[in-house]
Amino acid sequence: xxxxxxxxxxxxxxxxxxxxxxxxxxxxxxxxxxxxxxxxxxxxxxxxxxxxxxxxxxxxxxxxxxxxxxxxxxxxxxxxxxxxxxxxxxxxxxxxxxxxxxxxxxxxxxxxxxxxxxxxxxxxxxxxxxxxxxxxxxxxxxxxxxxxxxxxxxxxxxxxxxxxxxxxxxxxxxxxxxxxxxxxxxxxxxxxxxxxxxxxxxxxxxxxxxxxxxxxxxxxxxxxxxxxxxxxx
Amino acid sequence: xxxxxxxxxxxxxxxxxxxxxxxxxxxxxxxxxxxxxxxxxxxxxxxxxxxxxxxxxxxxxxxxxxxxxxxxxxxxxxxxxxxxxxxxxxxxxxxxxxxxxxxxxxxxxxxxxxxxxxxxxxxxxxxxxxxxxxxxxxxxxxxxxxxxxxxxxxxxxxxxxxxxxxxxxxxxxxxxxxxxxxxxxxxxxxxxxxxxxxxxxxxxxxxxxxxxxxxxxxxxxxxxxxxxxxxxxxxxxxxxxxxxxxxxxxxxxxxxxxxxxxxxxxxxxxxxxxx
Numbered sequence: 001x002x003x004x005x006x007x008x009x010x011x012x013x014x015x016x017x018x019x020x021x022x023x024x025x026x027x028x029x030x031x032x033x034x035x036x037x038x039x040x041x042x043x044x045x046x047x048x049x050x051x052x053x054x055x056x057x058x059x060x061x062x063x064x065x066x067x068x069x070x071x072x073x074x075x076x077x078x079x080x081x082x083x084x085x086x087x088x089x090x091x092x093x094x095x096x097x098x099x100x101x102x103x104x105x106x107x108x109x110x111x112x113x114x115x116x117x118x119x120x121x122x123x124x125x126x127x128x129x130x131x132x133x134x135x136x137x138x139x140x141x142x143x144x145x146x147x148x149x150x151x152x153x154x155x156x157x158x159x160x161x162x163x164x165x166x167x168x169x170x171x172x173x174x175x176x177x178x179x180x181x182x183x184x185x186x187x188x189x190x191x192x193x194x195x196x197x198x199x200x201x202x203x204x205x206x207x208x209x210x211x212x213x214x215x216x217x218x219x220x221x222x223x224x225x226x227x228x229x230x231x232x233x
Numbered sequence: 234x235x236x237x238x239x240x241x242x243x244x245x246x247x248x249x250x251x252x253x254x255x256x257x258x259x260x261x262x263x264x265x266x267x268x269x270x271x272x273x274x275x276x277x278x279x280x281x282x283x284x285x286x287x288x289x290x291x292x293x294x295x296x297x298x299x300x301x302x303x304x305x306x307x308x309x310x311x312x313x314x315x316x317x318x319x320x321x322x323x324x325x326x327x328x329x330x331x332x333x334x335x336x337x338x339x340x341x342x343x344x345x346x347x348x349x350x351x352x353x354x355x356x357x358x359x360x361x362x363x364x365x366x367x368x369x370x371x372x373x374x375x376x377x378x379x380x381x382x383x384x385x386x387x388x389x390x391x392x393x394x395x396x397x398x399x400x401x402x403x404x405x406x407x408x409x410x411x412x413x414x415x416x417x418x419x420x421x422x423x424x425x426x427x428x429x430x431x432x433x434x435x436x437x438x439x440x441x442x443x444x445x446x447x448x449x450x451x452x453x454x455x456x457x458x459x460x461x462x463x464x465x466x467x468x469x470x471x472x473x474x475x476x477x478x479x480x481x482x483x484x485x486x487x488x489x490x491x492x493x494x495x496x497x498x499x500x501x502x503x504x505x506x507x508x
Contacts, residue, residue, distance in 0.1 A: 099444050
């Protein structure tokens with residue numbers, strides 16, 4: 001299957017939530033090429049999460065077009081484009097009774113690539129160990145994820161996104177539960193990942209400090225509109 | 234007589250097991266209201282079978298599976314208003330069921346064919362229906378094993394699974410398809426109005442017993458089988474309607490599991506507060 005080298009392309013995109021009398025995102029134009037680190041920032045309610053979910057096709061525009069790796073997010077082929085992406089949602093926290101181990105949660109990142117009856121390969125297991133060492137969670141692999149702190153859970157979900165070796169990484173508030181050390185670590189890992197894999201990373205964060213120095217493109221949003229950095233113009 | 238009871242008991246174990254298992258997935262994937270509509274569509278299908286002089290199990294199966302697939306496809310295309318559509322289908326299905334029973338040639342509510350549709354009947358269990366249940370169980374287990382990692386991914390977090398490229402829509406449709414198949418296969422035992430108690434009570438009880446997903450699935454299947462088989466035996470002994478007896482037994486199991494959890498929690502807290 002042929003995919004475009006533009007990770008994200010949004011053309012005059014408008015998105016609204018049902019029951020709301022105003023659109024959550026208005027007239028958005030944005031292009032993200034491969035190999036770039038993009039920081040999307042803005043105050044609460046600016047439409048940052050809506051933007052990231054629209055890029056992945058989890059939300060569909062009611063006006064305009066959204067493309068992920070050149071695939072229209074309304075098309076059934078969007079599933080194939082998503083397989084080249086990693087995603088860390090804002091609401092990643094699991095309750096204390098969630099019994100999936102960290103190792104299993106990371107393993108689930110391989111689910112879309114598996115055919116029927118296929119189990120994990122040794123190479124994939126090695127990759128899980130390597131990434132968990134990188135994110136300093138190797139001692140937590142056999143712990144139930146629900147028993148971990150917010151910061152530890154966040155690292156586990158980032159590890160799940162990274163083991164997939166995505167061409168595009170979408171991180172929604174990835175520093176929200178991390179301490180200063182954790183922020184520094186994730187910023188470094190993300191930056192090195194962009195360089196090593198020539199991948200794109202799209203980070204949504206209202207706190208710009210940990211990553212702004214490494215960002216190739218900074219997009220600022222307010223009230224559902226891009227106020228600076230529009231179109232990667 | 235013993236042979237007939239054995240057949241019914243086996244059907245009860247299989248039905249309960251299947252309902253408990255599908256109930257677990259339906260609950261975890263948050264498609265409970267959708268399955269509620271499918272259960273009532275099965276009831277409408279069975280009642281239509283009465284008018285058309287067609288085996289109610291097969292007509293229930295056709296309508297339940299068709300409604301599950303249609304609703305699943307509609308839900309994949311709309312983001313909001315799903316609950317509303319589910320409730321509309323539930324109400325319409327119930328109305329169709331009552332109209333169909335009213336219009337059928339059966340005049341007395343206690344006749345065997347009506348009993349099968351409304352509150353289940355021991356007499357309705359045949360070898361053919363038992364084979365149907367076995368086939369459904371085999372297909373369901375095969376599906377769960379084949380797509381274990383994808384289903385697990387959805388159980389953990391549907392949004393993440395979808396964003397990563399798991400075919401969430403297809404798996405939701407397959408789950409609904411099995412829900413339709415299992416509900417209509419179990420209709421003969423519990424009746425259309427009570428089939429969903431076997432779908433929801435065992436899984437609710439399993440959530441009181443364990444916090445681990447695989448143990449919840451196991452417990453839900455076992456409790457479903459226990460509710461159906463024990464309910465059937467009580468119904469046979471006391472000459473009670475089988476569907477209602479199964480519903481009572483499953484409710485007692487659910488309440489007992491809840492009470493047990495409350496007691497265990499209280500004991501644990503007491504131990505923790507000791508110096």
